[in-house]
Amino acid sequence: AQSVTQLDSQVPVFEEAPVELRCNYSSSVSVYLFWYVQYPNQGLQLLLKYLSGSTLVKGINGFEAEFNKSQTSFHLRKPSVHISDTAEYFCAVSLLNDYKLSFGAGTTVTVRA
Amino acid sequence: GAGVSQSPSNKVTEKGKDVELRCDPISGHTALYWYRQSLGQGLEFLIYFQGNSAPDKSGLPSDRFSAERTGGSVSTLTIQRTQQEDSAVYLCASNRDRNTEAFFGQGTRLTVV
Numbered sequence: 001a002q003s004v005t006q007l008d009s010q011v012p013v014f015e016e017a018p019v020e021l022r023c024n025y026s027s028s029v030s031v032y033l034f035w036y037v038q039y040p041n042q043g044l045q046l047l048l049k050y051l052s053g054s055t056l057v058k059g060i061n062g063f064e065a066e067f068n069k070s071q072t073s074f075h076l077r078k079p080s081v082h083i084s085d086t087a088e089y090f091c092a093v094s095l096l097n098d099y100k101l102s103f104g105a106g107t108t109v110t111v112r113a
Numbered sequence: 114g115a116g117v118s119q120s121p122s123n124k125v126t127e128k129g130k131d132v133e134l135r136c137d138p139i140s141g142h143t144a145l146y147w148y149r150q151s152l153g154q155g156l157e158f159l160i161y162f163q164g165n166s167a168p169d170k171s172g173l174p175s176d177r178f179s180a181e182r183t184g185g186s187v188s189t190l191t192i193q194r195t196q197q198e199d200s201a202v203y204l205c206a207s208n209r210d211r212n213t214e215a216f217f218g219q220g221t222r223l224t225v226v
Contacts, residue, residue: 042219043204043217043220045217090156092156099146099161100161101148101158101215104155106156
């Protein structure tokens with residue numbers, strides 16, 4: 001079975017500073033990788049996904065993530081955050097051609113002026 | 114509709130009562146999923162529908178939980194004899210097929226008192 005570990009539960013950051021959210025996964029087979037964002041009292045929105053190809057994936061709102069197979073990581077980055085990026089971020093994996101998402105515990109990002 | 118719609122958005126119920134949670138997926142999406150988001154357990158998969166069939170019910174936590182889908186569209190998650198540990202946000206998601214992006218609803222926040 002696959003599992004996901006998000007290494008930071010809370011990340012405070014100042015506006016316009018960079019942010020990195022760390023995600024590691026374990027799986028004996030190849031997986032698809034996802035980052036979702038959840039704004040307060042809202043559902044999950046897909047930020048980006050890695051299915052195959054280039055290991056650097058660009059998503060919405062200026063976010064990007066890099067897949068590192070040797071380190072089994074899929075860290076999320078943004079070079080300059082805004083107050084509106086305050087939210088909870090979830091890393092998720094699914095097996096190839098599977099439908100179920102396995103989620104990490106989430107990272108709460110709080111952006112301060 | 115434009116997105117996945119869930120109702121009610123909030124539900125407070127007394128312990129021991131039955132509750133029904135409704136999900137309207139995006140039109141044309143054949144795959145539908147229920148997830149549960151709780152403080153202690155994070156985001157957990159509950160059940161997957163393909164059309165009106167549920168080939169995977171492995172995440173349902175007990176026989177008090179059941180779900181159905183009719184007309185390949187609306188799904189209802191029913192929890193019988195609710196317990197306090199059932200308090201959580203119940204999220205519904207749908208996609209055109211299981212290999213495409215899943216879109217999430219805003220969730221139903223269930224509080225059992």
